[in-house]
Amino acid sequence: MAIPRPGTSQFEAFTTNLAYARKVVDAGRYLAPFQPGRNIWQGAAVQINTWQGGRTAYTDKTLKAQFMSITTRRNKIAHDADLVAGDLKRRRSITEPDVTDAINWIDRIALAVAHVLDE
Template sequence: MPPTEAFQEFHRNLEYARDLVNGGRRLEQLKVGAFDIGDIYRAAWVQAVAALDHWVHQEIYSRAVRLAQQPGVERPDRFNRLQIPMELFERIHHHEASLGEAFREHLEATLGYVSYQNPDRIQQGFSHVSKVKLWPKVAKVLTEQRADGRQITGETVVRKLKAITARRNRIAHESDRDPAAPTGRRSITAAEVADTISWLEMTAAAILVALDES
């Protein structure tokens, strides 16, 4: 299936993070020493995780609206337990707003505050729109896509996502400080960030496959 509109935006946001990495590499080649080039790589890391967070939100909203517009379709329990205020019903009943428009606004208001960076939260978010056991299925998809035949488990995917998010939090909230390091900050390289960006993109693509095959 073609990538969703939300995934296409996710790809564009990751390209911005890749542009930051490439810019940092060029500055390293020029031996710029006026500032820590690692901060460019840290910004790219934060950008990549933010892109994932934003994509998960948009993907949930779009799929939930699609479910709401298909009467009689079997829906996940979490979707059926969504609380719909009387105001939303009245807006739709009196034809002041379409179901898709009003329901999406409601989802954005109720789920918009949730941070979809931690794998547990991501799995919980997608359980609104799918019954799939997310991370085992994602691991299966990633394993099938590998050329070396190496087995990837759901635990591996979860562990790596948690590590990426933890590093993002250290960058955003602790300036990536490491008192034991010579510079007082954890080291970071262009290759490390580029690999992280690519892995997030592959994982998100595998999530799409998992959701569409469920």
């Protein structure tokens, strides 16, 4: 993924997403102060793989990527009116299954992180 140029709305959304993802992980670290060096994302990925009966092979990186894709789309909706880049008349398509899938992923990730922090 190429990093957008500074001064653009894409750059602002990009940096906002990175900061948000880092804050989520940092919040988990604050909640688990007696477990230094613990990779919360990796633990959450392992938990999701377990819940899926071993049919998935998520890692901390792939789980973060899933989370970032959801937050990126959310920011496009909230900050850019979900417009297609360079076209002020067209919006990106979104379906009810897309929304349901995003909500399910947010729930899954939150539950997995909570499970890891509760161990």
